Amino acid sequence: MAITVHLPSVLARLADGRRALEASGDTLGAAVGDLATRYPSLGERLRDKEGNPYPFVNYYLNDEDARFQGGFEASVRDGDEVTVVPAIAGG
Amino acid sequence: MVAPQLSQDEILRYSRHLILPDVGVAGQQKLKAARVLLVGAGGLGSPLALYLAAAGVGHLGLVDFDVVDLTNLQRQILHGTADVGRPKLDSARKRIADVNPNVRLETYETRLTAANALEIFRGYDLVVDGTDNFATRYLVNDACVLLGIPNVYGSIYRFEGQASVFATAEGPCYRCLYREPPPPGLVPSCAEGGVLGVLPGLIGVIQATEAIKLILGIGQPLIGRLLLVDALGMGFRTVQLRRDPECPACGTREIRALIDYEAFCGIGAPDPSGADAVPEVTPLEIAARLGRHEDFDLIDVREPSEWAIGRLPGARLVPLGTLPEAAAGFDPSRDVVVYCKGGVRSAKAVRQLQEKGFRRVANLTGGILRWSDEVDPTVPKY
Numbered sequence: 001m002a003i004t005v006h007l008p009s010v011l012a013r014l015a016d017g018r019r020a021l022e023a024s025g026d027t028l029g030a031a032v033g034d035l036a037t038r039y040p041s042l043g044e045r046l047r048d049k050e051g052n053p054y055p056f057v058n059y060y061l062n063d064e065d066a067r068f069q070g071g072f073e074a075s076v077r078d079g080d081e082v083t084v085v086p087a088i089a090g091g
Numbered sequence: 092m093v094a095p096q097l098s099q100d101e102i103l104r105y106s107r108h109l110i111l112p113d114v115g116v117a118g119q120q121k122l123k124a125a126r127v128l129l130v131g132a133g134g135l136g137s138p139l140a141l142y143l144a145a146a147g148v149g150h151l152g153l154v155d156f157d158v159v160d161l162t163n164l165q166r167q168i169l170h171g172t173a174d175v176g177r178p179k180l181d182s183a184r185k186r187i188a189d190v191n192p193n194v195r196l197e198t199y200e201t202r203l204t205a206a207n208a209l210e211i212f213r214g215y216d217l218v219v220d221g222t223d224n225f226a227t228r229y230l231v232n233d234a235c236v237l238l239g240i241p242n243v244y245g246s247i248y249r250f251e252g253q254a255s256v257f258a259t260a261e262g263p264c265y266r267c268l269y270r271e272p273p274p275p276g277l278v279p280s281c282a283e284g285g286v287l288g289v290l291p292g293l294i295g296v297i298q299a300t301e302a303i304k305l306i307l308g309i310g311q312p313l314i315g316r317l318l319l320v321d322a323l324g325m326g327f328r329t330v331q332l333r334r335d336p337e338c339p340a341c342g343t344r345e346i347r348a349l350i351d352y353e354a355f356c357g358i359g360a361p362d363p364s365g366a367d368a369v370p371e372v373t374p375l376e377i378a379a380r381l382g383r384h385e386d387f388d389l390i391d392v393r394e395p396s397e398w399a400i401g402r403l404p405g406a407r408l409v410p411l412g413t414l415p416e417a418a419a420g421f422d423p424s425r426d427v428v429v430y431c432k433g434g435v436r437s438a439k440a441v442r443q444l445q446e447k448g449f450r451r452v453a454n455l456t457g458g459i460l461r462w463s464d465e466v467d468p469t470v471p472k473y
Binding site for chain 1: 131133134135136220221222223224225228245246247248249250251252253268269270271272273278280281284286291317319321323324328329330331332333335412
């Protein structure tokens with residue numbers, strides 16, 4: 001199962017500058033875990049020490065808020081697209 | 092309410108609106124009757140104020156307590172070089188009066204707080220969030236939810252931005268999007284992380300567009316949608332937002348009054364154990380030690396782009412993100428002094444080194460900015 005994860009540039013710096021990464025797993029959490037294994041410093045920004053999502057980093061699975069699709073338990077399929085959107089506050 | 096009449100001069104001024112089928116005279120009268128509050132006269136507030144004034148919004152409110160700084164002018168187009176050192180509201184008033192003298196401008200030269208937000212917001216049709224920190228964003232949101240005023244949201248960082256419309260009768264609010272803010276220091280401010288100067292222009296103009304659409308009641312506003320703008324890829328993506336039934340502001344409504352937003356965002360409350368305090372050393376002390384040719388390690392934890400602007404003599408560049416790996420090569424028997432631009436990132440670095448067992452480590456108080464003030468003014472401030 002390969003999904004595409006889109007990162008903002010601030011997180012892409014922790015993934016060799018890549019804005020889009022392939023990740024594998026049956027659930028969103030497993031795919032995030034796959035990225036965390038490959039890019040440990042990115043992993044720290046994607047999930048907390050217990051492996052749960054942060055309240056200030058959202059995941060959109062095919063442009064829908066993943067929290068309403070089961071969060072990290074949401075099942076993902078080949079070709080799905082996930083967008084990671086951390087909170088920013090500049091103005 | 093009786094729609095305000097347009098004068099001959101206004102008819103001429105707004106003629107490109109008046110001939111637009113979806114605006115027309117009735118729409119322009121709605122704009123003239125509208126009351127819009129802008130929170131912040133900075134990067135986002137600048138294009139917002141200029142375009143909303145030009146569009147003929149009859150009553151604009153502007154909240155800001157800051158003075159114009161030279162570093163603002165790269166993006167804050169409401170202010171000019173002659174305004175440096177003067178209150179932002181002074182230059183804003185001057186520019187807005189020139190753009191459109193028909194606009195009634197009400198200014199609030201104060202920091203927005205839980206004590207004054209409801210009083211300031213009451214009576215406005217829309218609030219536009221052009222603030223620059225999480226605490227004020229949650230404050231703006233909660234005040235809007237409590238008063239039932241739509242919150243036209245925008246925020247920026249480096250090359251990316253977000254925009255949405257919150258706190259409408261049917262849509263989600265900012266707390267539905269992010270239940271809690273990140274811990275202080277995790278997401279750098281624009282002063283620490285930088286921002287492309289045109290980016291607040293892009294996002295501010297999107298917010299102005301949404302404000303005008305809401306006033307006119309046309310189009311599809313960004314209610315229940317978050318627009319993500321990527322200036323580098325020049326891509327726009329829209330993701331769907333939902334109202335969170337568990338949201339303490341607009342869902343369960345357990346937030347019945349404004350709270351302490353600094354505390355909510357973890358700001359200003361020192362760790363009672365004192366564990367967050369790090370050993371500090373002043374620029375003058377370090378200058379004296381360098382003058383005596385004392386042997387110690389001076390570590391610069393800024394980014395290479397900042398290092399290129401200027402640095403301290405004898406320093407070594409170790410960007411904060413690379414510190415965990417680089418620290419393995421440090422000698423724990425030597426004194427280590429760490430600095431950054433203002434002292435926040437280096438304090439974090441000192442804590443990281445302490446966790447790794449370094450005992451002889453200290454933070455340069457006030458960073459390179461204070462070094463420039465107190466020791467060597469030829470090191471540029473930025």
